[in-house]
Amino acid sequence: MPGPGLPEPAVAPGQDPRKYARLMSAVYDATMAGSRAPARPRGVIWDSWQRLIAKGLRPDRRTPPVATASTVEQLRQDSGLTSVVDEVSRSLSALISTGDSIFALADAEGRVLWRSGTPKVLVNADKLGFVEGAHWAETTVGTNALGTALVSQRAVQVFCAEHYNRSQHPWTCAAAPIRDPGTGRVLGVIDVTGPAATVHPATLALIDTVARLAESQLRERRDQSLNRLRVVAAPMLARIGSPALAVDAEGWVAAVNSVPAQSRILLPPDIAPGHTWVPSLGMCDVEPLPGGWLFRLVKDETEPAIVHVMLDLRSSAAPALEMVGQFGSWQHDISLRHAEILLILAVHAEGRSAPDLAADLYNDPTRTGAVRVEMSRLRKQFAGIVVGRPYRFADSTVIEVRYPPDRSELLAPSVAPAIRAIRASQGTGCDHVL
Incomplete structure (x- = not known):
């Protein structure tokens, strides 16, 4: 048996997988029929089955709900995992390069956000409903490594008839949770799924190790982010x-x-x-x-400071945002899309709804998912400057827009309808929006 805290593989080293599969099939059939089983499954599997039986979940095929592509993109941005996807995928490339297994990364709710594998194995996974956007929580599709790892908060391997859902019995899967290195909160889970014949005791330990490496990478990125913030903040604190x-x-x-x-x-x-x-x-x-x-x-009676935000659009190649506060200032280069959004909000001081911005940017008010993804990115990067419902600049900010001398050159690469309209409007120099 593995030591305390070590992941327990479904099939122990030296154990015959085919013999274990036959035993588990008999155990499964008896348990689901309410009969006396010839053995009892591993603790993590038994606990999962009992949770699902208590909830009245049927063991026949269940198709998980699937989120739209725009919702998946929003979930990716909110997951806190975007910075580790490439590294995790590279770390597991040898395992999935054989063409038999699928790599997936899901969020803390069990929704598959990224998936990779050969076309052949992905087609088979599609038939099972294991696709990007699918909700593979334990309560949705039964005992599986991805969902059960989230419930048990530890690395889990599930083999053949250990799955609660009969349609998953031809598969084996292994998964390990990724935790926020600062809070310990589970951010998501790494999963590798393949045909039952690919089961191997070392797979679970490898995936658990990759999860720990991802946590180390998240910790390093947080430290780097704090160091960048410290460089900006230290002179301000000295002046205060x-x-x-x-x-x-x-x-x-x-x-x-x-x-x-x-x-x-x-x-x-x-x-x-x-x-x-x-x-x-x-x-x-x-x-x-x-x-x-x-x-x-401060003391309660102190007047709150006003934050001055300057949107510098004089150069289409280098739009920038500058914030001037009470004790210092900072400037940050921004993307074309964020420049478009900030300019639209500066022109529309009353705010814009998601459908409004979708029409402004794409000439299609139904593309609210894409708008919400961009606003999520923008508000994370510039917290507090833009608020929601509707999207607008915060009341405590004064906005200044610096236009190019020739208004027709405003954000020249942009094809957004709202930017074209602003280009066509009259005026040069600086406009202020309170």
């Missing part, structure tokens, strides 16, 4: 001369000045520039930073 600190978008502390040392603070869910009450700090004046926030401890 009073208790203050800088944190990233998740509340991890990058730099402090005259504030008790702590690694993380709990950010208010509706955080925005201006006055904000923070339980561990009290009343604070909040300014956005690239990838985070600057908190300055």
Whole structure:
């Protein structure tokens, strides 16, 4: 038996997989019929079966619900896993290069967000419903490595009739959860699925190792992000001369000045520039930073600071966003798409709904999924500057747009209908939107 904390393979080294498959088939049939089984499955499998039997889940074929492509893209952005997809895929390339197995990466809810494999094996997976956007939670499709790993919070291998759903018996799968290195919260799960004949005791240990490497990569990226934030924030904290600190978008502390040392603070869910009450700090004046926030401890009667945001569109090749706060400024290059969105919001101070922006950008008000993906990216990068419902600049910001001398050259590569309309409008120089 493996030691404490080690992943337990479905078929132990030296065990005959075919003999074990026959035994599990008999155990499965007896258990599902309510009869006396010749043996009892492994603990992780038995616990899963009992959960599903208690819920009344039928063991016959169940087709998982599948999200739309635009929803999948939004889920990818929200998963926190985009930065490790390529590395995880490379680490498992030898395992899936044989053409028998599929690699998948799912989010914390068990929704398959990325999938790769040879065309032949992907076609077989399609028939099973194991596709991008499919919800493979345990309560949706029964005992399977991906869903059961999320419930048990550990690496799991499922072989043949250990699956609760009969249609999955020809398969074997192994999966391991990926946790946020700071909080320990499960972000998602790595899964490798293939024909039952491909089962191997070492597969589970390999996938578990790759999951730990992904967590290490996430930790390294967070440290790099904090270091970049620290470079911007440190001079500001020095100028403030009073208790203050800088944190990233998740509340991890990058730099402090005259504030008790702590690694993380709990950010208010509706955080925005201006006055904000923070339980561990009290009343604070909040300014956005690239990838985070600057908190300055203040008295209740202090007037909140106004944040000045300058959208520099004088060069189509290098649009930029500059924020000027009470204690310093920072500038960040932005993509063409983000420049388009920010300009549209600057022109429409009252705000734009997702269908409005879809029409503005794509001339198609139904493309709200694509809009929400872009807004999610933008709001993560520039937290607090843009708020939602409708999308608009925060009330505590003053927006300045710097146009090129020739309005016809405004964001020249853009073909968005709204940008074309702004190009055709009259005026040069700087416009302000409050």
